[in-house]
């Protein structure tokens with residue numbers, strides 16, 4: 338079985354959108370957001386999904402996910418307040434940052450967020466004092482060097498401390514109801530999930546022997562999006578995870594926190610060549626979006642974006658450097674990237690750039706954050722219905 342198709346604009350749509358909205362431009366498909374969410378709910382039935390909004394907090398995505406009935410993984414007072422303003426109830430949020438701020442805990446009280454995660458003793462005191470009786474999940478560390486971004490280097494209690502920390506939370510008057518893990522981001526194998534579920538099973542059993550009945554398991558995020566030259570079958574991975582959950586965690590409330598998978602494939606960037614130069618024999622193309630903007634994921638997410646040109650060129654591809662529009666020398670996205678020769682004003686399409694890209698963009702050097710439009714709305718406005726996004 339193939340991985341699902343995803344949103345990719347064709348030449349006609351790119352040209353029309355660039356002409357009408359100017360560049361740089363981020364184009365978001367809410368239909369793709371829905372497809373991605375439904376893919377997860379169909380393949381992991383019974384699991385409650387908390388969208389990790391740090392991956393893309395665009396208001397349209399949040400509204401769409403809220404309408405679809407999703408819940409949210411939040412990490413700060415700002416994220417909690419944003420959702421509260423949209424009318425999302427606190428019961429639909431989990432404060433999944435193991436290190437919480439006083440402002441974040443206060444926001445929990447205001448918004449009615451009762452679920453949170455922790456991985457150390459000092460956090461127990463903080464939670465018990467600020468949010469007495471809160472439902473807390475112990476985040477345990479797993480070993481996954483295959484993850485694209487391994488969050489276990491920063492978070493997660495050692496397996497050997499798990500029970501002690503859960504019991505301490507209970508003694509502090511908190512509802513020590515479960516455990517959680519995060520295998521890391523863009524995980525293309527079932528093994529890291531299955532290994533983590535083995536550990537989780539052990540912790541559930543050991544807790545029971547200590548008189549603590551756990552009822553919640555949060556399997557985190559990490560679900561992968563398609564990448565050039567990488568083959569994996571997400572349906573099959575989720576099938577294995579699902580089988581294991583049914584076998585070992587019957588009757589347990591299961592949560593998951595997808596970020597990248599929900600938003601990654603739902604956004605395309607249209608950017609333009611605004612400068613061409615040659616340095617030490619290599620061609621440099623300067624684009625109107627850069628490392629401080631929508632390409633921030635090159636740095637923060639170590640992501641290698643696809644750059645598509647619609648130019649019909651008979652010339653052979655060349656290796657070029659792609660830089661952003663700012664005056665900083667760090668503002669270089671790619672070196673030695675293969676491309677057809679480009680010229681001033683040429684348009685480039687960057688598909689699948691919805692996760693950890695605009696979310697971490699800055700306004701450095703006076704460049705505004707790139708405008709985001711909703712594809713389905715633009716279609717209506719521009720009578721683009723004929724220009725259906727190509728599904729690849």
Ligand SMILES: *Cc1c(COP(=O)(O)O)cnc(C)c1O
Nearest residue numbers: 389433522558559594595596597
């Ligand atoms: C970032 C994060 C996620 C989302 O991870 P993805 O790889 O984008 O799915 C989920 N849970 C926690 C706790 C996170 O920090």
